Amino acid sequence: xxxxxxxxxxxxxxxxxxxxxxxxxxxxxxxxxxxxxxxxxxxxxxxxxxxxxxxxxxxxxxxxxxxxxxxxxxxxxxxxxxxxxxxxxxxxxxxxxxxxxxxxxxxxxxxxxxxxxxxxxxxxxxxxxxxxxxxxxxxxxxxxxxxxxxxxxxxxxxxxxxxxxxxxxxxxxxxxxxxxxxxxxxxxxxxx
Numbered sequence: 001x002x003x004x005x006x007x008x009x010x011x012x013x014x015x016x017x018x019x020x021x022x023x024x025x026x027x028x029x030x031x032x033x034x035x036x037x038x039x040x041x042x043x044x045x046x047x048x049x050x051x052x053x054x055x056x057x058x059x060x061x062x063x064x065x066x067x068x069x070x071x072x073x074x075x076x077x078x079x080x081x082x083x084x085x086x087x088x089x090x091x092x093x094x095x096x097x098x099x100x101x102x103x104x105x106x107x108x109x110x111x112x113x114x115x116x117x118x119x120x121x122x123x124x125x126x127x128x129x130x131x132x133x134x135x136x137x138x139x140x141x142x143x144x145x146x147x148x149x150x151x152x153x154x155x156x157x158x159x160x161x162x163x164x165x166x167x168x169x170x171x172x173x174x175x176x177x178x179x180x181x182x183x184x185x186x187x188x189x190x191x192x
Contacts, residue, residue, distance in 0.1 A: 004066075005030040005174055006051070006082075011060035013046055020046045021058070028174070045087055048178050052084045053077040065173070083172030085163045087179040091151045097162055098147040101134035104169030137165040142191065157188025 006028040013021040020043045028034040036044050049055035051062055053074035062070045069077055083104070091100050138144045141161040146154065154162065160180055167175050181189050 002027075003030040004028065005064065007063040008047075008051070009061045009063075011047065011050060011058060011062070013043070013050065013055070013058045021050075024060070030173075045178055048084060048176050051077075052082055052176060078170055078172075081171075081173035082176065083167040083170040083174070084176035085160075085167050085178055085180060087182060089156070089159045089163055091159060091162060091166075093151050095151065096147065097143060097149050097151060097154070098131070098134055098138065100151060100162055101137050101165045101169045102130050104137075104166035105130045105133060106170075134165075134169055137169045138162075140168065141165045155188075157184050157191060160184065160188075160192065 004027045006026075008024060008026045011021050011024040012019075024043075024047065026034075026036075036047065038044055046055065050058050053069070053072050053076065056071050056073070058070075060070070061068060064077075064080060064082060067080075069080060069082075072080075092103065095103070135144060135147065138147055141164055143154075143158060143161055143165065146158070151159065151162065160183075164175075164177070164180065167177075181192055184192060
């Protein structure tokens with residue numbers, strides 16, 4: 001029996017007169033790698049934007065773990081367990097490498113603003129937990145030695161790895177990788 005984690009039913013998206021997606025249906029099995037392949041302009045990123053809640057103006061239905069997520073905002077979809085990377089790297093240039101990964105942890109942290117402001121012990125413990133987990137994700141992608149570097153100092157290949165680390169930091173049940181190898185040279189592709 002197949003365990004379906006993500007299902008799309010008759011997904012359609014128009015941009016004015018341009019039909020980007022028409023009646024796209026799919027099923028993704030848990031624990032499997034599922035690829036969407038097509039030329040530029042085929043609608044791959046549009047589909048990822050719909051699944052992850054960055055685009056909520058579409059026809060059809062998306063189910064994640066047998067629950068409808070169609071129309072939910074991106075932060076709610078992230079909290080439900082879907083992480084993603086972007087075709088064009090979207091990192092926070094004003095933050096360090098480690099801080100960028102820590103941002104990805106926001107879906108599972110529980111510290112409230114009040115506790116954070118007043119330095120309550122549970123908030124400090126949680127901050128330490130986030131830092132430790134972010135460091136583990138950096139180690140996983142091979143960037144642990146650059147944790148204090150500025151993001152802009154990283155070459156594109158390392159920025160892509162950093163974005164994957166940030167996506168993994170959310171502890172997703174499903175991670176969408178939007179063209180993770182785009183723009184990478186042969187050595188960077190091998191590393192990826």
